[in-house]
Amino acid sequence: MEKVEYNLDQVDLQILRIMQQNARTNNADIARELGMAPSAILERVKKLEHKSVILDYHTQINPDALDQKMLSFIFIKSHDNIGDQRVGLLLAKIPEVLEVHDIAGDDGYLIKVRTSDSGGLVDLMRNTLSQIDGIISTRTTIVLETVKESHKLVIPNS
Amino acid sequence: MEKVEYNLDQVDLQILRIMQQNARTNNADIARELGMAPSAILERVKKLEHKSVILDYHTQINPDALDQKMLSFIFIKSHDNIGDQRVGLLLAKIPEVLEVHDIAGDDGYLIKVRTSDSGGLVDLMRNTLSQIDGIISTRTTIVLETVKESHKLVIPNS
DNA sequence: CATACCAAATGAATATAATTCAGAATTTAC
């Protein structure tokens, strides 16, 4: 783990707040909102990108529109030891697997998976997960309905 | 549930693919890449927004930089009946609660929570969750490390 | 088939925004 200093000031936080709300807000608008020159904002945004404060600009697409109506969470018990993430890294390579979290307690992972339907989930488990050596067991939780799905972090006021 | 036709053609899918990769890719670049006029792309993007195919443009911020190092998933058993989501909606209002999923089987919810540290999590559970009437029990899963966290859907080739 | 119709694309014109950079202002470190 590297020690990194992020050192965000008030203006940085405001920029992040605006861009987290809408990643396509343009420089000029941000500048107007903060009462600064667009060039200053541009520099700051680039710096935030370089410092890996901003990781990505992402378009959230309606899963229904792409016929990915099914969401599931799967707990996976593995033979991975502490510090080893072989199984985790293999899971991460699967496109339908959106998230892979190494969790405490159970020497296992929690993964988030999107498929078209239950058939797609079964296929994934039969054809892909079963190919991964080191998986001991799985426990699947099916999402009936998503009430909230945000990626917006709480940005401190100061 | 409304019946909606999304009717995405090849060009739409390509646009989505590009924009999912980088939400800040500009119109002109997309147009160049697809060999079309920028104005045509603009129209399509606006239509995708109106049709709610594109839901949001979101900046993914490094949680460490905002001192939100702790990620947890909490299973919540509630008194909500089928079709009722009172507890779910209350959970959704909590800013630290990024996701709320109504899950099958347990008449409960799975929520994703980001806090600064374990103290922040304890605070949240003591001060906020405990205020919600109808929660029967909680089971917390702590994330040691996130191996993958993507929001990119699998976009079909055709 | 010809015609009308609709949806979507082009391309030119205009309005805005991004980007660069020199110089001024501010902050930081000693």
Next chain:
DNA sequence: GTAAATTCTGAATTATATTCATTTGGTATG
């Protein structure tokens, strides 16, 4: 305090967004 570094401004240039009249292509219809 002062030098060095950082950040800001504002003007100039380049590039992009946006609008819109016109064209194109597909499809239904008499």
